[in-house]
Amino acid sequence: MKPFTPLTRKQDSQPVRYLIVDDSVFARKSLAKMIDTFGGDVAGEAGDGCTAITEYARTKPDIVLMDITMPQMEGIEAVERIVRQHPDARIVMVSSVGYQDNILAALQKGARHFVQKPVKPEVLYEIIRYVLNDDEAVAAPAGVGEARS
């Protein structure tokens, strides 16, 4: 996987922190690897929507990568609950199921973007840049943080 220009938070130049929510351990590992190439840190992981809510409150991540179909509580309901408690939450849905209805429901509940699996690292990178917006994150100058990848 090719390294990307690291994304850092504008306010403190620290790596962007992510919460990964997916019931598949394999999918979580795969996303964690991508995050590493983006220069980010994995603040926490969750395997269902309920755990995602508590992990969000505990870790206060900059970005949540949220699957839709999960046991106990699905991703769209978790989005609604997280955004209700934390209106600034930045959540990107990452799912193999990309029904228009699902995408619309997730966006209406407060998700910022949607990406369909299998995830292409370059696509996810651009979506995260977009969602964080230039006010929150910047791509560090070339060379900075390259040792991480």
Add this chain to the structure above:
Amino acid sequence: MKMQLIQPFISAADSILAHALDGPTKIGDLSMEEDGYRPKGFSAQIAIRGEIEGRVILDMDSVTAARVAGALAGYEIDESEQVVRETLCELANMMIGNAVTLLNDRGYQFKVHPPEVHRSEELVRGTADTEALAIYFDTPCGRVFVNISMHYNVSHRPERDAILR
């Protein structure tokens, strides 16, 4: 057998395998099977229920499954069953997810059940009224088999007809 129900799964399998395994795939021979399906080793079986119904089996031998798991993980994986099962499950989820997205956007309403992963070569029997399409893909990791059996649920036909009208 309705090809409009089958084609999304073939396209999704081709696309997902090529993307996930980062190499070219070649679609092998198609055949129709009426007597059930005998898996090659590791198989993920997914049931679909609703206006359209059926099942899809993603199947490969254990050596290919370990290679696929390694390709997706980015490092070599032995034939440790749990890792291979997990990988096969995720691959099946991606394939089915992409296919059902197309079908759902065409107006079909149905539920997809989570994949059940089996390590067995026992015959998977079809239903009396449904034949299955069997196809394989030659991938950089080995041969991957897909067996698809889909049909319209006649009890939902009035709703389907209304959608198509």
